Amino acid sequence: MNPVQYTLGIVASVATFAIVIEMLRRRRLRERHAGWWIVAGLFAIIISVFPSTLRFASELLGFEVPVNLVFFLSLFILFLVALQHSSELTQLESHNRSLVERLIVLELKVKDLEKQTSISQSNNSD
Amino acid sequence: MTVDLSKTLIVMPAYNEEAVIDQVLTEVYSTNPGITCLVVDDGSRDRTTQISSQAGAIVATLPYNLGVGGAMRVGFNYALANGFENVVQVDADGQHNPRDVARLVAELSDADLVLGARFAGSGDYEAKGPRKWAMIVLAKLLSRSAHAQLTDTTSGFRASGPRAVKLFAQHYPAEYLGDTVESLVIAARAGFVIKQVPVSMRARAGGTPSHSPIKATIFLARVGVAMLFAFLRPPVKEIGQSQL
Numbered sequence: 001m002n003p004v005q006y007t008l009g010i011v012a013s014v015a016t017f018a019i020v021i022e023m024l025r026r027r028r029l030r031e032r033h034a035g036w037w038i039v040a041g042l043f044a045i046i047i048s049v050f051p052s053t054l055r056f057a058s059e060l061l062g063f064e065v066p067v068n069l070v071f072f073l074s075l076f077i078l079f080l081v082a083l084q085h086s087s088e089l090t091q092l093e094s095h096n097r098s099l100v101e102r103l104i105v106l107e108l109k110v111k112d113l114e115k116q117t118s119i120s121q122s123n124n125s126d
Numbered sequence: 127m128t129v130d131l132s133k134t135l136i137v138m139p140a141y142n143e144e145a146v147i148d149q150v151l152t153e154v155y156s157t158n159p160g161i162t163c164l165v166v167d168d169g170s171r172d173r174t175t176q177i178s179s180q181a182g183a184i185v186a187t188l189p190y191n192l193g194v195g196g197a198m199r200v201g202f203n204y205a206l207a208n209g210f211e212n213v214v215q216v217d218a219d220g221q222h223n224p225r226d227v228a229r230l231v232a233e234l235s236d237a238d239l240v241l242g243a244r245f246a247g248s249g250d251y252e253a254k255g256p257r258k259w260a261m262i263v264l265a266k267l268l269s270r271s272a273h274a275q276l277t278d279t280t281s282g283f284r285a286s287g288p289r290a291v292k293l294f295a296q297h298y299p300a301e302y303l304g305d306t307v308e309s310l311v312i313a314a315r316a317g318f319v320i321k322q323v324p325v326s327m328r329a330r331a332g333g334t335p336s337h338s339p340i341k342a343t344i345f346l347a348r349v350g351v352a353m354l355f356a357f358l359r360p361p362v363k364e365i366g367q368s369q370l
Contacts, residue, residue: 100196101200103189104187104203105186105200107186108184
């Protein structure tokens with residue numbers, strides 16, 4: 001690995017991590033959605049600064065090509081993130097639906113009350 | 127046969143039914159004098175809302191399509207908030223004969239949920255092929271879990287008593303097929319008494335029924351999945367107070 005690649009790896013991983021932190025700071029990302037990205041960013045930083053850790057870990061786990069360990073972990077994390085998003089989407093949909101339910105019942109109540117008051121007003125004016 | 131229908135709410139989920147809903151509502155009111163009918167306009171893009179309200183129904187217009195299950199949830203919540211004890215679901219396409227409403231409600235005196243069944247001897251509705259097999263298997267499974275002889279479990283013509291209205295306002299499934307199949311599982315597991323009454327079905331006044339074998343097979347698969355998860359889910363508990 002030449003110095004350019006080494007630097008590029010560190011810059012990319014630090015940038016990823018910094019973006020996640022900055023988004024959290026500006027409240028563009030909520031903590032509970034940021035968990036996986038922070039974990040992924042930290043892994044990337046460790047591996048890019050100390051490539052020997054990757055070699056060591058892949059030897060330990062029996063990966064012949066170290067980069068396969070990276071692919072495996074990345075896929076796993078992305079899979080979990082996607083699953084979390086689907087689950088949150090489901091939750092949002094059901095929250096949305098119950099809001100609609102309440103809204104409609106209240107809307108009908110308002111219409112009913114309006115009708116009643118207009119009737120009682122016309123009765124009073126007679 | 128006279129049944130008190132003052133505490134009964136007819137809920138009619140409607141999606142783009144402007145062609146027929148006027149006629150259906152007129153028949154509902156003439157066969158069940160004094161009944162309250164809530165049309166849930168499920169995000170229609172036609173004049174369903176205006177026509178229904180001119181015909182004298184209370185109309186809940188949903189901002190976007192929620193499906194039959196979602197529409198029914200609105201109906202159950204409206205019933206709870208306005209002191210109705212029973213809810214009868216009637217299709218807006220004229221398939222269900224409104225004369226049978228009183229018969230379903232009468233059965234609620236000793237049941238929590240009454241289904242209007244299409245194959246129980248009355249009328250001439252018949253399904254064929256995979257759809258029929260699916261319905262038979264479904265009926266067997268649900269009959270066992272409900273401790274009742276049920277033959278037509280996907281019927282949308284059903285009456286819910288006070289206990290069922292309370293439970294369904296919170297737990298009625300909103301997914302496709304959930305509204306018919308899973309709701310029965312929920313009711314059975316909550317220990318409700320489920321009954322069926324034979325009703326005659328008529329040809330739809332509007333819309334086209336689906337009879338292609340591919341659609342029937344997809345239907346079969348979806349029923350299977352819906353049933354599987356209905357039984358895998360934890361049973362829901364009855365709650366004392368209403369949501370509103």
